[in-house]
Amino acid sequence: MPAQRLMPTDESADLIELTRSIVDKELRPVIAGFDASATFPRDVFRTLGRAGLLSLPYPEEVGGGGQSYEVYLQALEEIASASASVGVGVSVHALSCFGLFTAGTDDQRQEWLPEMLSGELLGAYCLSEAHAGSDPAAMRTRAVREGDEYVITGAKAWTTHGGRADFYKVMARTSDDGPRGISCFLVPADTPGLTADNPEQKMGLMSSTTATMLFDGVRVPAERRLGAEGQGLPIALAGLDAGRIGIAAVATGLAQEALDVALAYAKEREAFGKAIIDHQGLAFLLADMAAAVESARATYLAAARLKDAGRPYSRQASIAKLACTDNAMKVTTDAVQVLGGAGYTKDFPVERFMREAKVMQIFEGTNQIQRLVISRSLAR
Structure with missing residues (x-):
């Protein structure tokens, strides 16, 4: 069940469809094998870079895609729904380019940024x-x-x-x-x-x-x-605000995929003569998972729109990182529960989703640090 999106332009809607197509063709068939063998998917990043998906939030004049953060993060979510590892990598790559774009001289940007944004350099x-x-x-x-x-x-x-x-x-x-x-x-x-x-x-x-x-x-x-x-340090911290909403989008993509797997299983698996989704106890669990995913998406998009408008968004970035990653942990854990014993095996991907979700509460500033940032902002 792909995420329902209200994109700002027809061009951005086409971009999301292109991202889904590339992800379905180039990423979904191979990512389980990469994860099982702990293989770094370097060629996947080259494919995404050549498609322009590593440079979306940067201006066209420096080799970027000229897209808003509202659009970029939704494309990033689509990538992360197929692979949290690659989604995290795309977010980190964007963060790695951020300092050069914001603090570099014109000569520095012209010399290094185009090749970095192309994905040829990771x-x-x-x-x-x-x-x-x-x-x-x-x-x-x-x-x-x-x-x-x-x-x-x-x-x-x-x-x-x-x-x-x-x-x-x-x-x-x-x-x-x-x-x-x-x-x-x-x-x-x-x-x-x-x-x-x-x-x-x-x-x-x-x-x-x-x-x-x-x-x-x-x-x-x-x-x-x-x-x-x-x-x-100011360069680093400015980049972290953007990085935090990037991880929020990645966590939401992971949660969406966990919901999709759990929902498909619940429609097919039968118990006591009917599909398990028709049992209210499980149906309500799935409903809570869906509510968590959609509220997470709304939260990171609200922060992205503030950034796009040039308004302060540090508090909202921390709120998005906190809410989206906590929701991802809850949704992936519940996905394992929906699948029962099967969810605890490697025959299904939800155990991997649960393991992947945990670290998202830790990196880009632990969720305890996010609460500190938010509370200090409120105190001011």
Whole structure:
């Protein structure tokens, strides 16, 4: 049961249909195998990039699709409905390009952004550290200026696409001035001294590689610093607002797919002489799942429309991230319940959905951090 969408233009409606077509042809048939073998689907990202689906929210003049966030997030939801791993990857890639677009010079954007947005170069985002996840201002990775270069030393944890990306957007400390002492750099993957630690052994998102990136005297030309020294944390936090509604859309796509699988099963499986959906107890559970998915979609779209209008949306981004990921956890858990014992086996994908949903309450700022952001906004 595809999501019902009210798109702002005929062009955007056609874009959603194109996304569904590509996802159904290129992604759905292969993603279970990628997940089972923990294989990173690099060619899928190239396919999405060549179709223009990695660059939708960026202007056409820099190689983007010129679409609003309202449209982009719904396309992202469609991708995530087939693969949460790829959906997360698309969101992270967009976030990896964000600093260059917003803080880069015209020369920097013209030189690097088109190839990045095309998907030929896949991005990663290096902010968190092992001791500084929810508190990025406590980071210790340093970038020391030496002539026309910076020398970066340290480690960045929980890097999506770690060891697989072609470039890394890196936050590193350039002074000891607390949160004002952090700067942002765009580091090519083949830079000497930059390596990936062994990938994390996770409970979900198996085809999305996550690793700690090690910086051992990595020399980066000063021209690859984005913005001025000390502007790194504002660049990172501005990107996180967009990243949070991206993850909200991914979580909603995952929940929609879990609902669809559970609904199809409930219509076919019989108990006591009738389809189990005709038993009120189960029907009401499915109704609650449908309500959770549709309310989640409305929440992230409300935040996206504020962003598109150029209005502040940080609180709404946190609300969307909180609501959509909590709803995804509830919906995927209930999907396992609808399938009963079958749901607890790998014969059906709902056990994978449940495992994938959990991490969405953690990354892009834990849901406890989202509550902190929201409450502080209310206090102001």
